[in-house]
Amino acid sequence: MVKQVIPKTLDEALNYLYDRSYQIIAGGTDLMVQKRSTAETPPLFSNNILYAFHLEELKFIKRSEHCLHIGSMTSLETLLHHEDTPKILKEVIYEMASPAIRNVATLAGNIANASPAGDSLVPLYLLDAQIILLSKNQFRHIPIEKLIIGPRKTVILKDEIIKDIAIPKHEFTQFKWIKVGGRRADAISKVSFLGAVHIDGDQVLDFRIAFGAVYKTVIRNREIEKEYKNISVQELKNKHDEIIEKYDACILPIDDQRSNKEYRKKVALNMLSDFIINL
Numbered sequence: 563m564v565k566q567v568i569p570k571t572l573d574e575a576l577n578y579l580y581d582r583s584y585q586i587i588a589g590g591t592d593l594m595v596q597k598r599s600t601a602e603t604p605p606l607f608s609n610n611i612l613y614a615f616h617l618e619e620l621k622f623i624k625r626s627e628h629c630l631h632i633g634s635m636t637s638l639e640t641l642l643h644h645e646d647t648p649k650i651l652k653e654v655i656y657e658m659a660s661p662a663i664r665n666v667a668t669l670a671g672n673i674a675n676a677s678p679a680g681d682s683l684v685p686l687y688l689l690d691a692q693i694i695l696l697s698k699n700q701f702r703h704i705p706i707e708k709l710i711i712g713p714r715k716t717v718i719l720k721d722e723i724i725k726d727i728a729i730p731k732h733e734f735t736q737f738k739w740i741k742v743g744g745r746r747a748d749a750i751s752k753v754s755f756l757g758a759v760h761i762d763g764d765q766v767l768d769f770r771i772a773f774g775a776v777y778k779t780v781i782r783n784r785e786i787e788k789e790y791k792n793i794s795v796q797e798l799k800n801k802h803d804e805i806i807e808k809y810d811a812c813i814l815p816i817d818d819q820r821s822n823k824e825y826r827k828k829v830a831l832n833m834l835s836d837f838i839i840n841l
């Protein structure tokens with residue numbers, strides 16, 4: 563029989579996770595859909611369930627010297643309205659789901675769900691986010707691109723919980739987020755693009771690009787980015803075709819009910835092209 567627990571503290575939650583296998587529920591906005599059954603019957607869970615959304619210890623947004631720490635049970639809506647949330651992350655969250663869903667949905671749920679179309683993953687990759695995992699016996703910091711290893715696959719162990727998400731300080735002078743969905747709100751991305759630069763005078767000091775829903779995971783390629791830093795804006799623009807060619811080789815989308823691979827690739831590359839042209 564499925565066991566359901568509602569720990570009162572983080573310690574209690576870690577003890578439960580150590581003792582046996584539980585599925586953690588944060589906002590439940592992914593899980594309740596995944597486990598839905600027929601109309602008017604409760605969702606069908608085959609695993610034990612640990613409810614975590616009420617854990618106050620995991621609801622925080624704190625600044626440290628080098629990072630912003632976001633507690634894993636902080637709702638997306640809280641993040642959207644908090645003064646310390648990076649602007650780049652706010653823009654992405656603003657286009658996720660609807661206010662009702664955002665009131666309970668969390669970044670941690672979006673991360674652990676590991677969908678290639680998970681919108682918040684795109685800025686988290688671009689911002690070099692570190693995921694802090696906690697279990698009864700260990701504490702691990704893992705960069706998001708090492709935590710997510712494929713569609714719906716992560717390296718989170720059964721006895722671990724995402725405690726918080728650490729976002730290093732960054733400085734961009736320009737960024738562009740574009741989400742292409744079937745409608746303006748409450749839509750899952752067909753393809754998404756985030757580009758960010760730091761330009762000082764005419765020098766490009768930082769150049770970062772991330773794509774969602776066009777590969778098994780979010781695409782961010784630091785090797786490509788490195789080649790276009792510390793050059794002038796004009797030099798970068800002159801290399802437009804070369805950059806497009808390089809990302810063309812990385813983008814390997816799939817066909818699914820929302821879109822097909824040809825459309826996804828063409829739109830992704832068009833968004834990158836516009837970003838470079840408009841620097």
Ligand SMILES: Cc1cc2nc3c(=O)[nH]c(=O)nc-3n(C[C@H](O)[C@H](O)[C@H](O)COP(=O)(O)OP(=O)(O)OC[C@H]3O[C@@H](n4cnc5c(N)ncnc54)[C@H](O)[C@@H]3O)c2cc1C
Nearest residue numbers: 586588589590591592593658659668671672674680681724
């Ligand atoms: C109507 C609707 C619209 C949506 N729109 C969007 C959208 O625009 N963009 C988008 O990206 N998503 C969207 N979603 C999906 C969903 O809302 C997000 O993925 C959300 O961020 C999930 O967070 P949650 O807290 O509800 O996760 P949950 O459903 O509670 O959990 C999701 C997964 O994460 C695990 N998990 C949760 N917290 C932790 C933790 N602290 N440690 C370890 N594992 C954990 C759970 O075990 C589960 O496997 C939408 C969903 C709905 C229903």
